[in-house]
Amino acid sequence: MEGEPPQESGLIGTLAAGVAHEVRNPLNSVQINLSILEQELLELLPDRRDAHVFKVLRKIAGEIKRLDDFVSEFLRFARPPTLNLERLTVRPLITDLAAFIAPECSKKGVALDLDLRGPESALLDGFQLKQAILNLVLNALRATTTGGRVTVRTAGDEGCLVVAVVDDGEGMSPEVREKALTPFFTTREEGTGLGLPLVRRIAEQHGGSVEISSAAGEGTTVTMRFPAPPAGS
Numbered sequence: 013m014e015g016e017p018p019q020e021s022g023l024i025g026t027l028a029a030g031v032a033h034e035v036r037n038p039l040n041s042v043q044i045n046l047s048i049l050e051q052e053l054l055e056l057l058p059d060r061r062d063a064h065v066f067k068v069l070r071k072i073a074g075e076i077k078r079l080d081d082f083v084s085e086f087l088r089f090a091r092p093p094t095l096n097l098e099r100l101t102v103r104p105l106i107t108d109l110a111a112f113i114a115p116e117c118s119k120k121g122v123a124l125d126l127d128l129r130g131p132e133s134a135l136l137d138g139f140q141l142k143q144a145i146l147n148l149v150l151n152a153l154r155a156t157t158t159g160g161r162v163t164v165r166t167a168g169d170e171g172c173l174v175v176a177v178v179d180d181g182e183g184m185s186p187e188v189r190e191k192a193l194t195p196f197f198t199t200r201e202e203g204t205g206l207g208l209p210l211v212r213r214i215a216e217q218h219g220g221s222v223e224i225s226s227a228a229g230e231g232t233t234v235t236m237r238f239p240a241p242p243a244g245s
């Protein structure tokens with residue numbers, strides 16, 4: 013898309029992965045030592061499980077887990093997977109994914125609809141495509157309240173497979189929309205801001221693109237396009 017920051021190069025990805033590994037090793041050691049500490053304290057204070065010190069330990073453990081999750085996400089982003097392209101039938105791929113995410117949607121009281129048209133098959137990395145759609149549906153779910161609706165739509169357009177995730181949730185202000193594809197931009201306390209950049213990378217690795225259409229209070233549509241030459245070409 014025009015005006016978007018360039019994608020990270022391989023060198024930056026490698027450096028980032030190196031830094032992330034260096035953070036993760038000491039982090040694991042802190043985690044292990046913390047649980048040893050907790051264990052030993054429990055032995056020293058067997059009747060004081062609700063003592064303040066245990067709350068402090070649990071808080072530290074929670075923060076360590078948050079950091080560790082962040083590093084995992086970051087690593088996933090910093091090491092672009094190689095694309096494994098196959099000619100795949102599109103519908104079963106998406107109905108499988110919908111079955112996987114349906115419980116999460118019904119838990120929130122949000123309807124998940126499928127509207128699947130367009131090319132029967134395309135050259136795709138099925139795992140990556142599922143990752144991209146999953147990220148979009150999770151974003152849509154978070155933006156939607158009970159009674160809302162999320163639709164995964166496929167269509168054909170000029171030799172392309174179009175995959176769109178549409179929600180009728182809170183939408184984005186122009187400022188958020190502008191920055192949404194930038195790595196680490198997030199408006200959520202628990203967010204890493206890598207979901208949409210990952211979606212964009214997956215689409216671009218396939219030779220496709222991603223586009224966001226959104227307005228505050230009017231929901232969001234994220235549209236991915238993948239080249240889908242006819243079978244046998």
Ligand SMILES: Nc1ncnc2c1ncn2[C@@H]1O[C@H](COP(=O)(O)OP(=O)(O)OP(=O)(O)O)[C@@H](O)[C@H]1O
Pocket residue numbers: 147151152153155179181182183184188192197198199200202203204205206207208209231232
């Ligand atoms: N469907 C949507 N409706 C409204 N806002 C959205 C939607 N999808 C994304 N956004 C906005 O774009 C921001 C970036 O999204 P992105 O998926 O990259 O990161 P995130 O969801 O915050 O964190 P995570 O890394 O866990 O995905 C979000 O924080 C949110 O503000």
Ligand SMILES: [Mg+2]
Pocket residue numbers: 147150151206207208
């Ligand atoms: Mg996200």
